[in-house]
Amino acid sequence: MAQKKPASHTANQPQIDPQSGLVMAEGYNMVAAHCSACHSPSLITQNAMSRERWLETIRWMQNTQKLWPLGDAEPLILDYLATWYGPKTQSRRPPLAPHLLPKP
Numbered sequence: 811m812a813q814k815k816p817a818s819h820t821a822n823q824p825q826i827d828p829q830s831g832l833v834m835a836e837g838y839n840m841v842a843a844h845c846s847a848c849h850s851p852s853l854i855t856q857n858a859m860s861r862e863r864w865l866e867t868i869r870w871m872q873n874t875q876k877l878w879p880l881g882d883a884e885p886l887i888l889d890y891l892a893t894w895y896g897p898k899t900q901s902r903r904p905p906l907a908p909h910l911l912p913k914p
């Protein structure tokens with residue numbers, strides 16, 4: 811599939827939480843709560859996946875890494891991931907310095 815150039819709307823750029831490196835948008839609280847317990851959220855921010863691939867990753871963690879069921883939060887978490895860490899938003903974010911990442 812051809813990659814489209816990301817639209818540049820600098821005025822509209824979402825805020826990034828300096829602690830986690832995650833975009834602070836709808837669903838952020840849930841992702842921060844559920845997804846930074848076992849590993850650094852940089853595993854999320856360095857990824858770019860479709861909704862289906864994010865779901866597969868979650869299922870994989872549930873099946874093999876003891877990730878708990880996400881219940882009602884799951885669709886919201888998937889929306890957030892696919893919106894901000896989907897294939898098309900790739901590499902518009904500045905990388906986060908490793909020393910800014912929280913310790914596991």
Ligand code: HEC
Pocket residue numbers: 841844845846847848849853854857867868871875876877878887891
């Ligand atoms: C119960 C522990 C646990 C929780 C909670 C958890 N993960 Fe993971 N996750 C893991 C482990 C273990 C790995 C493998 C880490 C490694 O290889 O270093 C992993 C790996 C990943 C990867 C990398 C997968 C790959 O193929 O490279 C991503 C992306 C990821 N997790 C996203 C998430 C998201 C999104 C959430 C919240 C829904 C989440 N994780 C919550 C345990 C967890």
